[in-house]
Amino acid sequence: MQLINPGIGLIFWMTLAFSLVxxxxxKYAWPAILKGLKEREQSIQEALDSAxxxxxxxxxxKTDNEKLLKEAMEERDTILTEARKMKDQxxxxxxxxxxxxxxxxxxxxxxxxxxxxxAALREIKSTVAEYSIEIAEKILREELKDKAKQKKxxEKLLKExxxx
Amino acid sequence: xxxxxxxxxxxxxxxxxxxxxIGDMIMEHVTDSYEWHFFTIGEHHVSLYLPVxxxxxxxxxxxxxxxxxxxxxxxxxxxxxxxxxxxxxxxxNAKGKEVLPQLDISITKTVFAILINAFLVVLIFLSIAxxxxxxxxxxxxxxxxxxxxxxxxxxxxxxxxxxxxxKYERYLPYLMTLFFFILFSxxxxxxxxxPGGANVTGNIAVTGIMAFFTFVITTMSSNKHYxxxxxxxxxxxxxxxFPIPLMPFVELLGIFTKPFVLMVRLFANxxxxxxxxxxxxxxxxIFGKFGVGLGYGVSILxxxxxxxxxxxxxxxxxxxxxxxxxxxxxxFGMATEVPEHH
Numbered sequence: 013m014q015l016i017n018p019g020i021g022l023i024f025w026m027t028l029a030f031s032l033v034x035x036x037x038x039k040y041a042w043p044a045i046l047k048g049l050k051e052r053e054q055s056i057q058e059a060l061d062s063a064x065x066x067x068x069x070x071x072x073x074k075t076d077n078e079k080l081l082k083e084a085m086e087e088r089d090t091i092l093t094e095a096r097k098m099k100d101q102x103x104x105x106x107x108x109x110x111x112x113x114x115x116x117x118x119x120x121x122x123x124x125x126x127x128x129x130x131a132a133l134r135e136i137k138s139t140v141a142e143y144s145i146e147i148a149e150k151i152l153r154e155e156l157k158d159k160a161k162q163k164k165x166x167e168k169l170l171k172e173x174x175x176x
Numbered sequence: 177x178x179x180x181x182x183x184x185x186x187x188x189x190x191x192x193x194x195x196x197x198i199g200d201m202i203m204e205h206v207t208d209s210y211e212w213h214f215f216t217i218g219e220h221h222v223s224l225y226l227p228v229x230x231x232x233x234x235x236x237x238x239x240x241x242x243x244x245x246x247x248x249x250x251x252x253x254x255x256x257x258x259x260x261x262x263x264x265x266x267x268x269n270a271k272g273k274e275v276l277p278q279l280d281i282s283i284t285k286t287v288f289a290i291l292i293n294a295f296l297v298v299l300i301f302l303s304i305a306x307x308x309x310x311x312x313x314x315x316x317x318x319x320x321x322x323x324x325x326x327x328x329x330x331x332x333x334x335x336x337x338x339x340x341x342x343k344y345e346r347y348l349p350y351l352m353t354l355f356f357f358i359l360f361s362x363x364x365x366x367x368x369x370x371p372g373g374a375n376v377t378g379n380i381a382v383t384g385i386m387a388f389f390t391f392v393i394t395t396m397s398s399n400k401h402y403x404x405x406x407x408x409x410x411x412x413x414x415x416x417x418f419p420i421p422l423m424p425f426v427e428l429l430g431i432f433t434k435p436f437v438l439m440v441r442l443f444a445n446x447x448x449x450x451x452x453x454x455x456x457x458x459x460x461x462i463f464g465k466f467g468v469g470l471g472y473g474v475s476i477l478x479x480x481x482x483x484x485x486x487x488x489x490x491x492x493x494x495x496x497x498x499x500x501x502x503x504x505x506x507x508f509g510m511a512t513e514v515p516e517h518h
Contacts, residue, residue, distance in 0.1 A: 015207060015447060018381030019264055021229070021281035022208060026385045029287075029294040033357060034389075038349035041301040045327060046348060048308030055313045 198462060202454040206375045206447050207263055208286045210241035210255065214370060221245075224370070226288055228253075228265065232277035241282070253277070289374030290382065293361050301356065323356075330355050330501060338505035339512065347508050350393060354386060355501040362446060362493030366486060377496070378446030380439065387439035390504040395431070398511040406431070438503055445496050449489045456482045 156162045204213075212224035225242035230253065243250035244265075247257075256266045256274050265282070266274040283291075300319060307320045316324045335344040335351050361376040376382055406427040408417065416423045459478045464471025 015203075016380050017260070018379060018384070019208065019280055019284070021279075022284065022286055022379065022381040023385060024281050025283070025287040026290055026382050029290045030353075030357065030385055030389065033294045033298055034350065034353045036298050037301050037353050041298075041305040042349040042352055044305035045301070045308050046331070046345075048305075048312065049324070049327065049331070052313050 198458045202451055202458060205454045206378055206450045208284045208379065209263065210244060210265065210282060210284055212285045212288060212370070212374070224288075226283045226285065228282040229280070230265065230277045230282070231279035232267070237277075285374055286376055286379050286382070289364065289371065289376045290361075292371045293357070293364055293376060297353075297356055297360050326355070326359075327352065334498070334502050334505050338502065339509040343508075343512050344505075346397075347393070347505065350389070351501050351505055354389070354504060355497050358386070358442065358497040358500055359493060362497060363490070365446060365450065366489050366493060375447065375450050377442055378450050380443045383439045383442040386442075386500070387435035390438060390507060391432075391435035394435075394504075394507045394511045397508060399514070401513060401515050402511045434503070434507055438500055442496050442500050445492055449485070449492055453482055453485050453489065456485065 156165070210228060211226060214222045214224070216222065225240045228237075228239050228241050228244075230237040237251060237253075239250060244253075244255060247254065252267045253265045254267075256262050256264055259274055261274060261276055264276060265280055266276055269275045300323075304320050304323060307317065311317065311320075315321075330352055331344075331348060334355075335348055338344075339347055358377055361382070364372040365375055365377060367373060407424045409423045409427055412423050456478050460471055460475040463474040
């Protein structure tokens, strides 16, 4: 059977050709190809890893930022409440002080008014007394012009006194 | 009138001969020859005549196979038409028997196809290697991206899975070369025009050499555990090993049957594909002899079948290359396997 009875020449050439292909490719092609593939796979893996890391860093940064923002907001809130409190306090203080001052002023004004009133009353009293004395003098002068009347009045006064 | 009769008789004999030739034609297509026959126009054969290199009776003899045209004999050598050495160059010795020359290393059709194939494989992969060096860490391009999936497939799914993470890299150059050599040979064999069309992997010498390489590498890289498994197969009842060493004998035989099976599988698959394809094409001519119309009618069926088979052959080309390499890798894996300590 021709099919399964190969010639020695074919075996010789096949061995030679296959060995040569194996040698040449094994020396010059496969190491370069496999190395290239491996390197590329590594670089891709590295790129993926670094991308993942960057993503994580981004995430971390974001949470940091959020934290910072939250802190800032809280601080703003406390500052605001403090400011409000301070404002209230200042306003309250100012009010209190103003009230006090106002009452002091009113008090002193009242006192002044009182003393002025008293002084005025005193003047009015003394003036009234002077006028009364003058009027009484004039009335007495008029009344005691005639002697008979003088005598009668003295007697009457005496009578009253002795009765007392 | 008589002349006309003779010619018609001759014509009839010719037809008879041509019909009988179909089997020979198919065999000629799948076997080796000293010339590369392309096609025949009328009586004129268009062939590539390859060099014949012989060593006989202490001399090197070199001549072109064109000297053997039309069954001619040259320097006492002719191609045997029958007998045990059919298709090979023989000379008739003193006793009138056909004997082979001492050494025949002619560049036959198959050898020439092997050389072309080897040259192309080397060329392609050297250029790919160059692009890997040049385009470091970049995306593959052109031929590189065409063959990279196959390279990755052989590396990851064949070599690494069969041999194991630690040792597979040592065998990669061989497995890659084997795979692409077989694949390219298979595909060239399907391609019907020169330099394709030669039946390289459907030749038992070619597959035998590759199986022998696998056998040598397996045996060379075998460790103690591999031989222990052969001579003292675990998980087998003791009476299969002693007093008659039945299992060791079977296992020892297995060392040789494994590469033998590799050789036969690839050879048989490729040669059968070629024979069936050639058969379908020949059907057209067989029916054509009965009538031109019938020939045309059958050709539609025949060609559609041939196209289907051709596509099937492309699939087979890949599958057989894959199977050969996968089994080789599995054998290497077996030879280098380290027993797990429990």
